[in-house]
Amino acid sequence: MLNIKNLAAQLYTVRSLCQTPQETAATLKQIKSIGFAAVEVAGICPIEAADLLKMTGDEGLEICSVHGDADSILTDPQKGIQRLKELGIDYMVYSYPAGFDLTRAEDVRTMVGKLASSGAAFRAAGKTLCYHHHSLEFTRFGKMTVLEHILESIGPADLSLELDTYWIQHGGGTVVEWCDRLKNRLPILHMKDYGCIAGTPTMMEVGNGNLDWAKIIAAAGDSGCKWFVVEQDTCPGNPLDSLKISCEYLRSQMA
Secondary structure, three states: OOOHHHEEEEHHHHHHHOOOHHHHHHHHHHHHHHOOOEEEEOOOOOOOHHHHHHHHHHOOOEEEEEEEOHHHHHHOHHHHHHHHHHHOOOEEEEOOOOOOOOOOHHHHHHHHHHHHHHHHHHHHOOOEEEEEOOHHHHOEEOOEEHHHHHHHHOOOOOOEEEEEHHHHHHOOOOHHHHHHHOOOOOOEEEEOEEEEEOOEEEEEOOOOOOOOHHHHHHHHHHOOOOEEEEOOOOOOOOHHHHHHHHHHHHHHHOO
16 A cells, blocks of 8 residues: 555656756655655766765665666666666656557567567566556457557556556546555556646646546555656656645655
């Protein structure tokens, strides 16, 4: 279940504030002061593992996972595995199907084959490859969606899912149902709220939209979720303000 020890901020949210190592260090300090216990690394400037560990360690922040270069994960998984070893963490995330047209069956099959091979390499090294979806994986693939095909084609030992609450809803799925079906295959949950402004789907701070967070948190916890990660791709103002709103709401939901 959700508690302060497994509440993390996705650094992609604050990527505009992490363009240099100095900016990143300052931003990490603010993330800690907001109330997060960990961070997921993505979208920041290049920083060597030892330096990043020092930055996060100085603030008492844990690194829960990292988003890797999509092409590199598929073509050179050992590079990603080495990055995880240097950071002392277990989860590498394939964040976007770059170069693949998910409306083309041939592209889907090619991507799945490469993901399966890379996932097996991560497993052999004692690490876990996770797939981060958007709504485009809800494109139909025969009688199922592309996302369902990916998960059906690759066993849970070789691929887990980083479920994203907004993109599930945006794609026409139900977040709680997806949490339920991913038992022991959902190590990381991306939390962003789903709302509408003048009929347009809009990313919102957790608690400011229409998702049922009590049920989502419970379902994710029951499925074995280890990290609850707040991410907001676009924010109405300072992204740190949005992270604070989400964090305060989620802390109010903790037992």
